[in-house]
Amino acid sequence: MSAQDKNILQNETDYIKRLKEGSHEAYSVLYQFYLPQLYAFIYNMTRSAYFAEETVQETFVRLWKNHTEICLETSFKSYLFTVARNLMLNEFRRQINHPVFSEYVEYSNQLQLSENETETYMNFNDFCAELNKAKQKLSPRQLDIFHLHKEKGYSVQSIAKQLNITEKSVRNQLSTAINILRKEMTCFSALFVFLFLYS
Amino acid sequence: MSSENKLDYLFARYFERSITPEELTELKALVNKFDNEGLDEYLRSIWMNNEYLPFHPTEKQKMRMIGRIEQAISEGKVIVIPMYRRFTRIFSRVAAIFILALLGGTCLYLYHNNQNLSLYRNSEIALSVGNGQEASFTLPDGTQVRLNSGSALRYANNFGENNRYVDFSGEAFFDVKKDEDRPFVVNTKHINIEVLGTTFNMYAYDSDELVEMTLLTGSVKASSKKNPECQLLVKPNEKVICDISTGKLSVEQTNTQYETAWINGEIVFKSERLNSVLLKLERKYGVHIRYEGNAALLDDRFSGRIGKDNNIGDVMKILTNHYPLKYKYKNDTFILSN
Structure with a gap:
């Protein structure tokens, strides 16, 4: 002091x-x-x-x-x-109460950044906004599957059953969706890997 | 462990950044169980005892906050007009126009006489229109403003002397008198609009996530508050949309009919979430709507046009025909349920 x-x-x-x-x-x-x-x-x-x-x-x-x-x-x-x-x-x-806040906290707990970087990297709002923007690049099907799996937490099996398609096709769609999103969100790539590839 | 001790523990872990996902789920459940009063003591003790939490603001952030605090407290006295929703619609409109005219008159009077009235120099005029009401008003410079329900407009008593600067929240149609020497500036929570002489529609409720400005004639400079580098010149038949979380501005083509339909007493919904449809109906008709139906339905997209002759009862009928919902009216509130 x-x-x-x-x-x-x-x-x-x-x-x-x-x-x-x-x-x-x-x-x-x-x-x-x-x-x-x-x-x-x-x-x-x-x-x-x-x-x-x-x-x-x-x-x-x-x-x-x-x-x-x-x-x-x-x-x-x-x-x-x-x-x-x-x-x-x-x-x-x-x-x-936000669906991905728990993953976000886990990420921000581990991140060691110098304080003046926090404005860019630590802002949950910015992350969500970027994610929403990137989601517009997905096809409607990819978006549905991404939403059900990552935000609502349904398993691949139950999504396949709900949408009446094979599990393999759910997995394919999901990995394409994640690749597209990752490309769109270069600024948050560290967080993105943590959030969506961990599972 | 009692839930009280548990809360202490979980908050401590959360602030230490060592909380596990399982513990965060527990914390979420407890936070949702207690009201703000109930959570007070746990957070207060962290606040009182922890002087050295990490992540203090940067110098830039500090200067920004101090600047805004000083700006906010230097604004003068505000005249507040209370508006009561319970009045019948016609009566409250007449009252609104009467009071606005009175204030407008006062303001004009002061504008012409204020050379000696230093007392009033720094004070402000505030106009507010309650839910279920609309009003038209002429500013001292001749600019016409039409305010939609639930909107507020404030300006300094010396408006027009050196500048034309208004603070605004809500929805309004502005027909700005041309004056090349004094640009007309509309200041809202998220964006600023600067014009010389134009007509445009502004949609910027403080409580709403959508902020947009639609230009009919002339040209306009729009700038983002959160992202001051982000500035745009807008041409007629374009609208600017502000992303309130990033402060970014984008431009879209529009035929302007949808945005200005409210002026003819209509409401047009274009693929709008039911949640926001209900919010707009509350504003427009000055009623309370309580939604007790299926929560997933609130995200459903609704499109439709509600004519000026439709009352709130008609609208409820349209909604309950369209969705698997019923409505009843009790204690001044429309209740929508399955």
């Missing part, structure tokens, strides 16, 4: 009091101090750089708009959590 940060923590009560009275300067000292922590927390929770940025902004804007309601007796850090809570939990619920 830098000397400046220590100084802020020691005088935190002062800054909070001044923020409550409407001091923009105190507000700016406080948000500069807490912004990186809050971002990291929301990022680690939702695994989305885009969403983490949006939520951090919204949280501090709400903090300013409601500055008169700040309670001096309770912890300021805890109050920040209260302001951000519903926003980030709603996003977290959306993410955790």
Whole structure:
């Protein structure tokens, strides 16, 4: 912790009091101090750089708009959590219920990237968007089979039965589909191999 | 292990990035079982005790966030017009137009007199139209705006003095008065539109995944918020679609009839997911629709045209004829079920 940060923590009560009275300067000292922590927390929770940025902004804007309601007796850090809570939990619920989120978490757990690469490689939203775009290159049949197998988790046997074709033809279609998608998604190739060829 | 202790453990593993797929499935089940209030203490304790989680923002991200925070808090006081859905349709329309006209008058008055009214200099005018309502409005520069249900438009009190800048969410048809010195800028959550003098339709609900702008006459510059390098010049009979997850913009040809059908009181659905059809009906008719049928059906694509003489009851009949669904009306809500 830098000397400046220590100084802020020691005088935190002062800054909070001044923020409550409407001091923009105190507000700016406080948000500069807490912004990186809050971002990291929301990022680690939702695994989305885009969403983490949006939520951090919204949280501090709400903090300013409601500055008169700040309670001096309770912890300021805890109050920040209260302001951000519903926003980030709603996003977290959306993410955790996504069909391929589990595979995505497994991948991001293992990935060791320098921090400035995270914007490109670690964003679940971007991955999903790219995948959806790449899917447009598949034939309707390939798309159906890919969807049933990888996103709904049906076995090759049960897909063959449902679509009334042979298991061999399901496997062929599936591997063609994966090859097409992999070619389309060069930027995410590492993740792609992990997600869809592991099984 | 009780489910409370289990949650503590699973969240800790999730944040340490050592959670296994099986544990993630358990976490998902528990997260879905508890509401936000119920999950509060587990996450709060992680937040209070972990100051050094990895992946702090880069300098670039930090500057971007701070810039946006400062921009958002420097915006002036907002006048909010509450609109009540329960009014009968005709009455609420008359009321909407009356209030808008009043505000428009106030705004014009202030525009001509604001040299001395420094108090109002930084304040804003906000117009909002509730669900089930529509309104037409003329901005101080002569630009005509027709707002569709559930839309909001905001602009500074000194609009037109140095610039013509509006914040917008929802759907509207703009007929922009030509002024080469002051470009007209529509600022939405995902894209910005800059024009000199044109007619165009803007579809940009904050809550919707579809964001698009359709140009009828003139020319327009569209730029993405998330992806500021992404800029496009648009010609008549083209529309720009913004992919909200990547911020990328793309252009499509259109005959513009589909996009502007709402102006004649029609709704046209072109291979649209049932889920989004219901959302649009809620907005258009100002009703609540609760869907209790088969969840898979919500992804089904629906096409059809609903004329201006059809009321919500007719639409429910069309839907229940088309799908294996029934509807009933209870407590101000249409309930669709198998």
